[in-house]
Amino acid sequence: MELRGFGRLYNAAGLFIDHNVHSGLGDKTAIYYRDEQITYQTLQEKVNQTGNMLRALGYRMEDRLIMVCHDTPEFIYTFFGAIKIGAVPIPVNTMMQPSDYEYFLNNSRAKGLVIHEDLWVRLEPVRERFMFLEHVIVISENANKSLDGTLSFHRLLDRADKELTAAPTNRDDAAFWLFSSGSTGDPKGVIHLQHDMEYALNTYARQVLEINEQDRCLSASKLYFAYGLGGGMYFPLGVGASTVLVKERPLPETMFQAIETYKPTIFFGVPTLYGAMIDYVEKTGRRFDVSSLRICVSAGEALPPSFYHKWKQLFGVDILDGIGSTEALHIFISNRIGAVKPGSSGKAVPGYDVKIIDVQGNELPPNEVGDLIIRGDSVAHGYWNLHEQNKRKFVGEWLYIGDKYYRDEEGYYWYCGRSDDMLKVGGIWVSPIEIENCLLQHEDVLEVAVVGVENGKGLTVPKAFVVLKDGVTPSANKEEELKQFTKQHLAHYKYPRIIEFIDELPKTATGKIQRFKLRQLLEYQNTNK
Template identity: 80%
Template sequence: MELRGLGMLYNAANLFIDDHIRNGLGEKTAIYYRDQQICYRELQERTNQTGNMLRTLGYKLEDRIIMVCHDSPEFIYTFFGAIKIGAVPIPVNTMMQPADYEYFLNNSRAKGLIIHADLWEALQHLKERFVFLEHVIVIYESADIKRGGTLDFYRLLDRASKELDVAPTNKDDAAFWLFSSGSTGEPKGVIHLQHDMEYALNTYAKQVLKITEDDRCLSASKLYFAYGLGGGLYFPLGVGASTILVKERPLPEMIFEAIETYKPTIFFGVPTLYGAMIDYVQKTGKQFDLRSLRVCVSAGEALPPAFYQKWKELFNVDILDGIGSTEALHIFISNRLGDIKEGSSGKVVPGYDVKIIDSQGMELPPNEIGDLVIHGDSIAHGYWNLHEQNKKKFVGDWLYIGDKYYRDEDGYYWYCGRSDDMLKVGGIWVSPIEIENCLLQHDDVLEAAVVSIENDRNLTIPKAFVVLKDGIEPSKEKEEELKQFAKQHLAHYKHPRVIEFIDQLPKTATGKIQRFKLRELLKHQ
């Protein structure tokens, strides 16, 4: 239906939840969570109750609600309940410091906060500093906890109607925000529209993953990340499949246990986790049954070829590496089943256009490193309240990703690093990723990160920070061994001239290495 001034009505909750009831999937399991199996009918009822709860409290179109929720059914009820009434849910990282939540709440001007009780305990002392906040709705797991001026999520929910009319939104209304990970500077509020999830579903999930209602999805990346939101929420719900939610931190043993218990068919991980899971198997000698998996996915950082090869050897299942971003919502370049080039990000996902350009904006030929820009209809409306950054990042139809890439003659794209991470050695661009991947081929190396330094002649040279596997001791001999290993596998100007052993690498919450922090560390040495 189209109403004058409103455009064609569209609300994402219709597609991802309500349509499945109309299509006869009401009794099918939508969510596996601990010992619960929540069917689509119950998911719809709880989503409707959440929307009605919010409406009763006075929430209207475009009112913003910060979600600090574990990966749990309440996350999904809140996310789609808010969207269904036209309010704007903003899921944020559950592992931040109290001051970070003050930033999220005040920057977004959120009217409401929906938060799990254990997370509220660490935050409640700052309540008076939340300038725009009107309601704190706490998800309590025990009826005996003192509520101290907060509202009880389930007490309100259980009084609300299970019937809910959808708000008169259209496809270009704001549906939800995601905050960027803030790998440099403050996190930015990324505004996504009602139609963005459907676009990512129809391009990447359906065409690359070939997802169907018979799949079960498990995402180690949490739902408050763009990557996890797709893999663990709107991809499975978009096709009437099932999602498996794990509240706890994704440690190797826990993820192995979840795979064996719930038998997912699609697993979404990040390179750091794949490396840790491989190392866990090699250290413990334990065997795990991963035969339910038909495909694994990796994003967040480039997947080292060594991880892909070892995972395939151990479990006989492919990892499809790809690149996405919070601004693009999900993956737009990816390897495919039956079409994998190890170390590359793969080929462009149908529905997206990609260019590699120079500093003048001219498109580069194959094998020349430049800036990656993309075009596609899941790209965000823009950043909240950041006029100058919007002009630099969103240029016409194109999104500037901030990564350096090249494309080979066969159409595969190769990640070279963040634009500000690239090294110029002897006047030649060098990718830190290439050096890191080489070092990761060595049996003693768990992780590596490469940055540039100046030598005593003021020339730029590569320096590697290396995390060794458990039981391997740092030494001058080990440093020399790794240098010689790199020399044997890389062009002479690329090998790391200096290697420093480190206990752990600085990373964002999404697992991306923060090389700028390593550069800062060098300034104080």
């Protein structure tokens, strides 16, 4: 339908929610959550009720709504209910501090906040600092419970009509925002359009994962991140499949139990989780039934080859490693089913163009390290209120990822590190990832991150922050052992000159190592010597 001034009407809720009911899947389970099985018919009704609830409160097209929600059905109701009325949902991390939510709310100028009760209790004391906030809608386990100064999500929902006509949005309207994970500094509001989810579905999910109606998806990465939003929500809903939601933190035992209970066919994890799950099995000797899985997926950071091989040995299932970004919405380079090259990010996903360029913007030949840029129609409209960063990141059709990569002769892409993480040692570029992957092959190493540090002569050398496995004691002998281990497996100039043992690496909630925080730690240590 074409309306003058609107363009061709398009609303993402129509494809991901309504279409399944219209196609005869109304009685099929869309969401598995604890002991609930929510059908597509019920899902559509709840989405419509949420949209009507928001409309009754005065929300209109382009009004913004912050979501601080666990992975529960209410997340999906709110996300698509807002989109269906043309409002803009903004899911954010549930593991942040009150000052972070002050940033999200004030930066986005959201007039509404939908939040789980346990999270609101932490924010309520600083409510007066939220400049634009008009409504706090609280999701409580007890549907009849209400908190002073807030609205009850379930009470409002129960009163709302189950029929809802979508707002007259078009393909290029803003549909939702996501905040970048903050692995390189302050989170940035990333504006995604109505058509972006369909594009990611039709490229990566359909053509790489070969997702279909019989699949059942489980994402350890939470829905408020771009990776989890696809794997745990709009990929399965986009093909009439089912999703499994887990509210709890994605600890190894929790994920194994969810796999055994709900029998998903596709599991979405991150490298740190795969490493922790492998370590859990090796340490406890427990065995889990993961026979339902036909494929596993990894993103967020490069998957160490040792993790791939150990997982395959333990469970007989491939992990498809890939790279995506919040700005691109989902994965745009990936390994393929039956064509995995461990340690690589895989090949370009159909629908995305990929280049490796030098500092002048010239495309580089195979095996030369340069900056990764991509284009594809799921790339965001841009950042909210960041004019200068938009000019640097979104250049014409191309998105500058900020990662160093090279492509081999077979078209596989290999991650070398963030552009600002690369090290120049003795005049030669060194990838911190290569050193980290080497150290991870040592039987005593659980996690590792490598950064550059000056050696007192004005020269940069690699320093490794190492987390040892339980029961292994840090010592000067262990430090020397690890240095000699890397010398045996890498070129001599690449070995870490300094090793510091640390209890835990700083990470984002997606599991990305925040190397900039390690550099800040080094600066602090140098200042306070």
